[in-house]
Amino acid sequence: MDLLESIEIEADDRRLLGAFAVVGLATMSVGGLFALLMKLVRTPALSILPAETYYQALTGHGILMFIFWMGFVQTAFLVVAGSVLIRRRLWSYRLAWAGLGAMTLAAALALAGVLQGTNITYHAAIPLAAQYPGAWMIFLSFVILAAGMLLIVLDFALTVLGAVERKGDLDAWAALFRSLPVASFAALAGLFIAVPGLFAALRMFGLAWLWSIGRATVDPGMYRMDWHIVFHIYHYVPALTLVGVAYVLVELTADARSVYAKPLAKSLFLLYPVFVPPTFVYHLLADPSLPQQVKLAGTVLSLLVGVPTVLHTFIIVGMLEARMRQAGFDAAAGLRRLPWGNPAFGSLAVGLVTLFVGGLMAYALIQEQLAPMLHNTFLVPAYVHPIAAGGANITYMGALYYGIPMLLRRRLWGLRLARWQPYVMGAALIWMAIFGAAAGLAGVPRRYASVGLDAPAAWATWMNLALGVGAMVAIGAGIVFVGTMLMTAVAGEKVASPQAAVAGMGPLPPPVVRSSGWTLLALVPGTVFVVGVVVLTVLAFQRLWGMPVQLP
Amino acid sequence: MSEMTAPAGKGSMRLLAAAFGVAFSVLLLVPIWSAMGVLDTEAGHGDHGAATVMAAEDFQARVDQQLERFGQADGSVAIPPGTDVFVMARQYAFVPRTIHLKRGETYDLVFYAADVMHGVSLIMGGSLSSVLLPGTPVTIRVRPTASGTIALRCTEYCGAGHHAMTASITVGD
Ligand code: HEM
Numbered sequence A: 001m002d003l004l005e006s007i008e009i010e011a012d013d014r015r016l017l018g019a020f021a022v023v024g025l026a027t028m029s030v031g032g033l034f035a036l037l038m039k040l041v042r043t044p045a046l047s048i049l050p051a052e053t054y055y056q057a058l059t060g061h062g063i064l065m066f067i068f069w070m071g072f073v074q075t076a077f078l079v080v081a082g083s084v085l086i087r088r089r090l091w092s093y094r095l096a097w098a099g100l101g102a103m104t105l106a107a108a109l110a111l112a113g114v115l116q117g118t119n120i121t122y123h124a125a126i127p128l129a130a131q132y133p134g135a136w137m138i139f140l141s142f143v144i145l146a147a148g149m150l151l152i153v154l155d156f157a158l159t160v161l162g163a164v165e166r167k168g169d170l171d172a173w174a175a176l177f178r179s180l181p182v183a184s185f186a187a188l189a190g191l192f193i194a195v196p197g198l199f200a201a202l203r204m205f206g207l208a209w210l211w212s213i214g215r216a217t218v219d220p221g222m223y224r225m226d227w228h229i230v231f232h233i234y235h236y237v238p239a240l241t242l243v244g245v246a247y248v249l250v251e252l253t254a255d256a257r258s259v260y261a262k263p264l265a266k267s268l269f270l271l272y273p274v275f276v277p278p279t280f281v282y283h284l285l286a287d288p289s290l291p292q293q294v295k296l297a298g299t300v301l302s303l304l305v306g307v308p309t310v311l312h313t314f315i316i317v318g319m320l321e322a323r324m325r326q327a328g329f330d331a332a333a334g335l336r337r338l339p340w341g342n343p344a345f346g347s348l349a350v351g352l353v354t355l356f357v358g359g360l361m362a363y364a365l366i367q368e369q370l371a372p373m374l375h376n377t378f379l380v381p382a383y384v385h386p387i388a389a390g391g392a393n394i395t396y397m398g399a400l401y402y403g404i405p406m407l408l409r410r411r412l413w414g415l416r417l418a419r420w421q422p423y424v425m426g427a428a429l430i431w432m433a434i435f436g437a438a439a440g441l442a443g444v445p446r447r448y449a450s451v452g453l454d455a456p457a458a459w460a461t462w463m464n465l466a467l468g469v470g471a472m473v474a475i476g477a478g479i480v481f482v483g484t485m486l487m488t489a490v491a492g493e494k495v496a497s498p499q500a501a502v503a504g505m506g507p508l509p510p511p512v513v514r515s516s517g518w519t520l521l522a523l524v525p526g527t528v529f530v531v532g533v534v535v536l537t538v539l540a541f542q543r544l545w546g547m548p549v550q551l552p
Numbered sequence B: 001m002s003e004m005t006a007p008a009g010k011g012s013m014r015l016l017a018a019a020f021g022v023a024f025s026v027l028l029l030v031p032i033w034s035a036m037g038v039l040d041t042e043a044g045h046g047d048h049g050a051a052t053v054m055a056a057e058d059f060q061a062r063v064d065q066q067l068e069r070f071g072q073a074d075g076s077v078a079i080p081p082g083t084d085v086f087v088m089a090r091q092y093a094f095v096p097r098t099i100h101l102k103r104g105e106t107y108d109l110v111f112y113a114a115d116v117m118h119g120v121s122l123i124m125g126g127s128l129s130s131v132l133l134p135g136t137p138v139t140i141r142v143r144p145t146a147s148g149t150i151a152l153r154c155t156e157y158c159g160a161g162h163h164a165m166t167a168s169i170t171v172g173d
């Protein structure tokens, strides 16, 4: 396992990444606490807290989980990709600390805004925000966050690109790009969407902040459009990051390397900046301000949005399949021998499965013709969670199952618990997705404190199943994760090296006995995905046509 | 662990090509839409009408007029076929709150948000919804095909009373 053996973590990186972990996990924990509060209101069988608490928790949860927790992971990934993975020192540690400091300050400011009752959701719509005196805190926190992230982006870019001394020498650049590991290249490619997105965020939230303190005017329609563009870009950065992390995890946990030439995997990351920006339209499909033709064009373009991820999945699954064949196993035996009991591998596998489930639902949502039936229903959080809390979040948790012990040079505490954690969390999120989708199809709106007494009876049933059961178990699994991390920090057995800290985390990969291994099975997930998209689409249209209210 | 290299044989290149084929075949949805008859580029199907801004007083006047002409003793309105239905959305109520329509007839429901962004969803079995941007009337053309009640809910978060914004349409024979 060359990658694992080669990892050294310098003292400066240890301190910086340790700080990222502390702030990030604290943010995630508070975000999870808000999820628990929300669930207590939104589960019809419970409904034990006032509606106002739900909107407050919704605001806190969306902002802390989606904007900040993802933001901390994203930037920590840049730090790892620009230091540990390429065995360099960051261009400047001061700059990175300044970035992290700004982001932390921003998180605290946002939390203060939420606690003060600025219940405007992460959507922070204008003019609604004018009715909340604390709105400036939320807007300003977004500005400071974007600025902090840009500092880290700058540091990363200078570190990686600074490796080329003669900037005019094309061969030197080509050599650099060839030598970068896939994950570091992914981080670099991600900048093509992250940098414009962050600058756009600075501008629009800067203006919104000035508006909230009475120093500027903002056109609500323009703000809404800008918001969706920025948000759309921002939510593809985790998509790209999770794939980059997945490449590291398969190599670390299963000793699987790229079967296809690395340049291919790398160039696939460049597809994201091509396919992602034009597809923001799909967030506005239920919006009366866009002409039909624009919506349709947006829908057709949006079909391509999953293409890079489907291709990466083929390569990643292929890496595993080839590795098992190289060890002399056929497909069935190979599947059994994968290191399922390694919590990092389990998290990766579960992350990919939940991403698959969420992706299927997403393909129904991006179809303009179905938008009136699906948009703004509970189907939206039902698909967001398997993607964000599953695909991205669980994969990141997998990285932390290795990362935290390696940083602390302590063995993971509670390995037995950790082995189960990703599977339980993934199953709970998929459960929540299925019954949440049922609720959405029955008409339950998203962002809605109460289903109300006059609501159809089915609403309460679906919501009790989705949240009463699914969300509860998912939150439990989240608590187990944070618990193991904390216990590792205080009670994990101390060891001498990062490698020793993760030795014994899972079964060792079987030895390689032959050099070639092909990857036929790796085609299966993508094929099932496309077939699933077609089947779900046809079913969704049948449902639309079967409704007693028709749009003639 | 022994060093190994990529087995980039012809077979694996063919598999790679297949993977590209699979990934891009999501574009098959375009001919499928066409076969299902849902690929219309013309405005009309589920279209929300042109987005023109209107003053809140003007829209309110139509709602008031509607109440005068079709208002019932209980405060609801009974709209004859062929007449547009006007519904005002404000924090935190739809006005009128109860609307009577006839089964099998086609109506234009015109919604208007006066203060902040709202949404409206017509819920019967499933739901059909649209966003309401402040100042822009949105027309949803519907034909209820079964009698019963269509529940109306606000679907765009609009503040503390968001979930209290409800109304209903009763569909009778
Ligand atoms: C244990 C895990 C979690 C549970 C039980 C949970 C539960 C919920 C619930 C009940 C809602 C409200 C949905 C609604 O009423 O419309 C929600 C919204 C949301 N959650 Fe989570 N969540 C979890 C983790 C996460 C994570 C890890 C992320 C992101 C990384 C996330 C992102 C979001 C987003 C973006 C929203 C939508 C907010 C909005 O519409 O304003 N959640 N979540």
Ligand SMILES: [Cu+2]
Pocket (backbone or CB within 6 Å): B089, B090, B091, B092, B117, B118, B119, B154, B155, B156, B157, B158, B162, B165
């Ligand atoms: Cu409303």
